[in-house]
Amino acid sequence: MRNSSIKIDYIAGLIVDAIECCSVNGDETSFAKAVCELKVQFPNCNDEEITSIISLCMYLYSAKKTEHADLVLTAPDSFRVKTLRTRDTLRKLIEETEKSLTITGYSISDYFTEMLDLIIRKSQQGVYIRLYVNDMEKQKTTLERLMAYKSRFIQVYEYQKQEGDKMAALHAKLIVSDTRKSLVSSANLSYHGMQGNIEMGFLIESVDKAKQIEEVMKEMVRMKVFCKYEGR
Numbered sequence: 001m002r003n004s005s006i007k008i009d010y011i012a013g014l015i016v017d018a019i020e021c022c023s024v025n026g027d028e029t030s031f032a033k034a035v036c037e038l039k040v041q042f043p044n045c046n047d048e049e050i051t052s053i054i055s056l057c058m059y060l061y062s063a064k065k066t067e068h069a070d071l072v073l074t075a076p077d078s079f080r081v082k083t084l085r086t087r088d089t090l091r092k093l094i095e096e097t098e099k100s101l102t103i104t105g106y107s108i109s110d111y112f113t114e115m116l117d118l119i120i121r122k123s124q125q126g127v128y129i130r131l132y133v134n135d136m137e138k139q140k141t142t143l144e145r146l147m148a149y150k151s152r153f154i155q156v157y158e159y160q161k162q163e164g165d166k167m168a169a170l171h172a173k174l175i176v177s178d179t180r181k182s183l184v185s186s187a188n189l190s191y192h193g194m195q196g197n198i199e200m201g202f203l204i205e206s207v208d209k210a211k212q213i214e215e216v217m218k219e220m221v222r223m224k225v226f227c228k229y230e231g232r
């Protein structure tokens with residue numbers, strides 16, 4: 001029974017790899033190996049039945065990948081609104097991150113220090129952190145501890161002021177965890193953003209949207225809109 005289970009896991013992995021290869025590269029040849037393994041595992045199935053098995057797997061995979069979004073709110077505790085809260089959602093996102101974390105910060109206050117300690121711990125566990133900051137001089141005191149731990153696992157990028165528009169700024173407030181979950185909100189990384197103000201946003205579970213956000217940020221680094229902060 002155990003050997004059969006291992007074989008099924010192996011075939012399932014082949015089918016998932018084939019589906020992802022097809023969706024990303026448009027390459028359907030990867031299904032050939034999965035078909036061969038299915039025929040070995042289920043010798044009594046004809047070609048039509050094998051095709052049906054793969055079609056069912058594709059349907060289940062697509063259903064699992066369906067995008068999902070939840071409203072995230074900052075509001076007084078007295079608000080009896082049944083929704084996710086910004087501070088709790090942010091903390092949970094950071095705590096559950098296993099590989100990579102992308103964060104933007106227009107305004108980062110001392111109130112966020114506890115979260116920064118958590119981010120440092122995640123980097124020490126091998127999580128890659130990319131932090132995009134609007135004005136490093138204004139955030140320097142708050143980020144001092146983070147900068148002390150700056151390594152290949154923590155990269156800080158600073159928005160470059162525009163010559164023709166001194167008021168232009170990094171105003172986006174978002175966090176992307178493991179290129180899978182994205183919190184896009186109006187809330188700054190500050191007391192009022194997490195607790196005092198009325199702020200709204202969405203927690204989006206979507207690999208495609210997360211990749212899109214990260215690619216936009218990386219492209220802006222390539223265009224020198226953001227430059228890696230090396231200290232002054």
